[in-house]
Amino acid sequence: MPTDTTTQQIEVMFSGLRRRSAINTIPGPGTLSEKLKSVIEMTTGETTTIDATTLTFFATASVEMWHRSVHSFLVSASITKASPLWASVSGYYSSHYSIRALAHLLGYFQLQSKKRILKVEVRGRQYICHIIQKQGSDREHKFYWKTVKSHARFAADPFFTKNEATKNEEGQTLSDGGHRSKANYADHINQFPKFQALDEAYLKARVEKIATVELSDVPIPKIESYPDTENVQLIAYHRMVKFRKFVDEVLGNSNRFWNAQRKPEWCPNFLDFQIVEPKYASIYKE
Numbered sequence: 001m002p003t004d005t006t007t008q009q010i011e012v013m014f015s016g017l018r019r020r021s022a023i024n025t026i027p028g029p030g031t032l033s034e035k036l037k038s039v040i041e042m043t044t045g046e047t048t049t050i051d052a053t054t055l056t057f058f059a060t061a062s063v064e065m066w067h068r069s070v071h072s073f074l075v076s077a078s079i080t081k082a083s084p085l086w087a088s089v090s091g092y093y094s095s096h097y098s099i100r101a102l103a104h105l106l107g108y109f110q111l112q113s114k115k116r117i118l119k120v121e122v123r124g125r126q127y128i129c130h131i132i133q134k135q136g137s138d139r140e141h142k143f144y145w146k147t148v149k150s151h152a153r154f155a156a157d158p159f160f161t162k163n164e165a166t167k168n169e170e171g172q173t174l175s176d177g178g179h180r181s182k183a184n185y186a187d188h189i190n191q192f193p194k195f196q197a198l199d200e201a202y203l204k205a206r207v208e209k210i211a212t213v214e215l216s217d218v219p220i221p222k223i224e225s226y227p228d229t230e231n232v233q234l235i236a237y238h239r240m241v242k243f244r245k246f247v248d249e250v251l252g253n254s255n256r257f258w259n260a261q262r263k264p265e266w267c268p269n270f271l272d273f274q275i276v277e278p279k280y281a282s283i284y285k286e
Contacts, residue, residue, distance in 0.1 A: 006153060009122045010105060010250045016056040017257035025257055026064050032057040033111060040114050040131060050120060050129045058120060062104035063261050069097035069240045070267060076233055077206045078198050084227035085189065088179040091232035092221075095176060096141060098239040099160070103144040105247070106151055110134065110143055117143070141177055153246075158218040159238050165223070178223040179232055189226075204270045210237050214276045241273050 017025065035054050042048075076091035103109075107120040117132040145163035154160040165175040183189065210233055219231035244262055251258050263273075 006106065006151070007250045009107065010059075010247075012122045013055055013059045013105075013107075014251055014255050014258060016052055017059060018255050026060050026261075027057060032061045032109065033113075036109060036111050036118055037114060039118070039129060040111065040116055043131060046131050048129050048131070050127045052127070055120060055122070055127045058104050058107060058109070059257075061109070062101045063258070065097050065101035065104060066240070066243050067261070067264055069094045069101060069236070069243070070264065070271070072097060073233070073236050073240055074203070074207075074268070074271070076229075076236065077210065078203045080206060080229055080233070081202075082198065084229055085183050087229045088221075088227040088232050089183045091229065091236045092177060092180040094236035095232075095239050096144075098236070098243050099148050099163075100140075100144045101243055102148045102154070102246070105243075106147065108144070108147050110138065110140055112140070145176075157242075159235065159242060161220065166220075168222075172225070173223040174220040175223050176220065176235075179221055179226055179228065182223060182226050200268075204268070207268075207271055210234060211272070211274055212276055238275060241275050244273050 032054075035057060039048060039050060039054070072090045072094035076087045076094060079090070080087045109118045110116075111118060112134075115134040117134050117138060119130040119132065121128050121130075142163055145161065148154050149160050149162050161176060163176045165173050165178060168174055213234060215234070219234045221228040221231040221235070225231075247258060248262065253259060
């Protein structure tokens with residue numbers, strides 16, 4: 001990958017983890033947010049500096065968020081038949097966690113409790129932290145997606161969106177978050193098949209099928225097709241894989257922490273993070 005400001009910043013962000021053992025290297029819950037709260041409380045202006053430890057927390061937070069994406073995808077794939085409702089919700093969250101992981105990787109963190117957005121950048125040996133007042137429109141499920149989509153690396157990639165509903169030529173509503181909203185807030189969905197016990201063999205087959213679909217279009221889920229579980233899972237899987245490939249391209253095999261975390265120990269062996277290069281199929285059915 002060509003070296004640019006973003007890749008250099010990510011390399012520095014992960015540099016403190018280069019030789020560290022992967023065991024117990026992800027901090028406890030809330031470590032980064034608590035650290036950033038103290039940064040805000042000690043700062044009167046809009047710009048300050050952070051130390052190397054805090055910068056490293058952005059790296060570990062990004063990786064842990066991506067782990068949530070992987071876990072949510074496995075849950076979604078596992079319950080495809082058992083619960084279309086939760087398969088679509090957990091599939092959407094897999095996408096969201098991948099997007100948020102990328103935003104942290106780019107140095108962004110929304111601190112809801114302080115109504116602030118923090119953006120860090122590396123300038124030589126200084127780690128600058130910009131403190132931005134959170135606006136009413138900066139809701140998490142919009143802010144992180146817009147942040148990633150606006151970055152030059154991802155702006156032209158159709159697998160990344162601003163998480164805003166759009167219409168296709170047939171007048172159908174395309175929306176990443178629409179399935180979560182419908183499942184959570186709409187009344188009388190009433191789509192509950194007879195529950196089937198979870199099955200590892202089925203999960204393995206499901207992942208393999210998703211991983212080998214040859215696409216000819218970007219499969220943004222259609223609200224009118226709810227539960228459009230196939231497209232929810234397809235796009236979540238591709239985003240999850242794209243995060244992993246991006247970090248691989250930046251770090252190579254030089255970072256001991258990432259070498260261990262890029263395939264979590266709890267992750268089943270058959271999930272190999274491979275995809276068929278897309279031709280963007282508009283729909284995929286069992």
